[in-house]
Each structure stands twice: as structure tokens, then as C-alpha cells.
Amino acid sequence: MSAEIESLKLKLREFAEERDWDQFHSPKNFSMAMIVECAELVEHFQWLTDEQSKNLSTETLDEVSLEMADIFIYLIRLADKLDVDLVKTAKRKMILNAEKYPIEKSKGLATKYNKL
């Protein structure tokens, strides 16, 4: 686990404990809260063209980055509750993805390409 993520994890845990919020923080509820934040991210992009989404105004970029922070925060909280090491699991997933999408078969293809 990254030291930076570990530090965020402990601060977020303290934040929830101080407010007596752990009673609401089941994995089920966290999955709901996370998708809500994710949708707030989607909302910023829903009527933009691809090109526009690559050239956000300073103001929109700031709002978008705060939505991303919300998703990251919930991800760290859920990982804490489920005792999941995010960095380690991401590395494992990247190995699985490399097997699932061999370069020669995946190159430039969106059609066969459903996931990262």
C-alpha cells in the first residue's frame, strides 16, 4: 500500500469516527455513494463532444477534479472496510488485462475492446 494512500485512509477513518458515521458506511452503501459521485463526473461530460472533453475550462476542470477526489475518497474508504490493498490489486488486474488483451490482437480495435 502506498504511504500516501495509507495516510489518507487513516484521516478518512478518523473523519467518519468523529461524526459517528460508521453506522452508515457498509460496503453496500459505499458502492451506492461511489456511483453517485461517478455520475456527477459523467454529468460534466454528457453533452460535450470528445474534443470538448479534452479542453475543459479551468473552472470545469476544477469541478471535475473534485468529483474525481470524491470517487477516490470512497474507494479508499471501501478498501479500508474490506481490507483491500488498492495498489497491489491494481497491479494484479493489470497483469490479467495484459493476458486478456494481447497487443497483436487488440491494436487499434475498439470493437473487440470492451474494457481497459
Add this chain to the structure above:
Amino acid sequence: MSAEIESLKLKLREFAEERDWDQFHSPKNFSMAMIVECAELVEHFQWLTDEQSKNLSTETLDEVSLEMADIFIYLIRLADKLDVDLVKTAKRKMILNAEKYPIEKSKGLATKYNKL
């Protein structure tokens, strides 16, 4: 930026470049891919009680952790494209949250409590 996240970022960038996938990787499309992964997480919890979601089987926990890895991976990729520092922005968001949810007013209240 955490060194661990920085390292994942570079590996993911290479992974996409090798497959010529950057043409699909607009911020708009990433927001869609991320919410799809988030929904796969939600799907694991949709019919479970709160208690069941806290006591996952080893197999389900493994599947859940891989969905979390997918969300984390897309979050890092989007942060790379938008030049957002996830750890720094999460710290900034936590300061905003502390102002928005003062302990004395938020303690134990789900009703006034809409977000983390």
C-alpha cells in the same frame, strides 16, 4: 503525487500506447467506462443486506476487489489525461468536507448527511 500511483500511471499509459487505444481514451469516454465499472461493483451488493455486504465470501471479495481495481485504474488514467494530482486533490476535498460537515452538526445524522 504518490510514487506508487505515479508508477501505475506510467505503466497504464504504456499499456494504452502499445494497443493504440489513446484514440478512444477521451475524458468523456473514461467517465463512461468508470461508471460502468462502478456499476459492476454495485451489482455485487444490490440484493445483499447491509450485514451480508460486510461479510462477503472469499470468492466474492476477490471479485469485488478486482472491480475496485478497475475503478482505480480508470481514475488514474483520467487523472493522467487531465493532469490532476489525485492525492493532492483528495486532501483539498477533505478540507472542504470538514468545513461542510462540522462535527457538532453532523454527528450521527444521516438525514443532513448527503455526501462523505
Add this chain to the structure above:
Amino acid sequence: MSAEIESLKLKLREFAEERDWDQFHSPKNFSMAMIVECAELVEHFQWLTDEQSKNLSTETLDEVSLEMADIFIYLIRLADKLDVDLVKTAKRKMILNAEKYPIEKSKGLATKYNKL
């Protein structure tokens, strides 16, 4: 197609045309707008217990019903764009569901039961 849905479809089409919004209304963008509305519905329920979600206040129920209307409206708009008959397709899906979930094998089981 239901006459009521047909009537809503024509009014929504007129609404978009009057505002010159069809340029934004691709199926891709509609899928994003629909999931954003769906998340606003989820947001109402995210910290509630199952029981609380069955006993909404008059005010919350009104807000929830308007979110449902938003989803319904986007569903009708998307069906219009793709020339899909919602009622007919729902009937077809119910036949497929009956085959997928035979009563004797599905009774009372949430474990094998992933979808409706």
C-alpha cells in the same frame, strides 16, 4: 406502443426541436444523461435502510417520483431515436426472464438471482 407513451414521445420530440437540442441528443449522450438521472434516484436511498426506503416522507417521495419521471423521459426519447417499442420489447424481455429464472429453481434465492 401504448397510446400514452406515444403521446409523450411526440411532445418530447417537439420540446427538443423547439430548443434545437437534437444536435446533443445522440444515443451515446442519452445513455449518459439517463444514468445521471438514475444516480440522482440512488442518491436518495444511499444512506437509508431497506425499511426506511419503504417508508419515504411525502417530500422525499415527491422528489423520488420526479427522478423516476426523468429516467422515463430519457427512456422514451432514446426509444424514439432508436425506433424501439418499449412495451413490446419489455414483453419480449419478460418471456426471456421467465425462461432464465424458472420458478422452481429461483424461488426465494437471492444468491443465484442476479437480475430481474
Add this chain to the structure above:
Amino acid sequence: MSAEIESLKLKLREFAEERDWDQFHSPKNFSMAMIVECAELVEHFQWLTDEQSKNLSTETLDEVSLEMADIFIYLIRLADKLDVDLVKTAKRKMILNAEKYPIEKSKGLATKYNKL
């Protein structure tokens, strides 16, 4: 309420009762199931251009229409549980939208235009 939707509602109610599934069918859980279906719709469009999303293959259009049916089915089920009249509420929402987005101020503008 449309007679067609009313008929679907009764059949769906029977389908759930026969399988003893009402124990899982809280409004909270339905909101989760609905967003999962919505994400399966989004998944079809996530790497497509706007133009491609308007020109789906027969096979993809069939899959997309069945995802739309799933969303419609859950919407009807939730409306049944909460005693919401979908058609009536959609009409009410359209009046609110007309007030919120007056033609002269909304014409051709995606920037101010966040929702339908």
C-alpha cells in the same frame, strides 16, 4: 396510468410473487438494480463516437433495446412499490422542464443546458 403499463405492472408483480422475490425488492435495492441496467446500456456506447451510436448494427440495436427493456421493467416495478403513476408524473415533469428551460433562453445552448 397507461393500460399497457398497468398490464405490465401486474404481470411483473406476479412474476416476483411466484419466485418469492419481494423480500429483495425494496426501493433501495431497485434503485441499485436500475442503475446496473443503465450501466449495461452505457457500456454499449462507451467507446463509440456520436455518429457510431446513431448507426448501430442490428445485433447491437437488439442488445441495446433489451437493456432498455430492463430499465423500463425496473422503473415499472419501483413505481408499483411506491405507488407512482409514471405517465402522470412524466407529464408534470415536462411542465416543470418547460418553465426551467424557456425556448428563447435555451435554444441551441448546451452550456446552460444540463438536463432535459
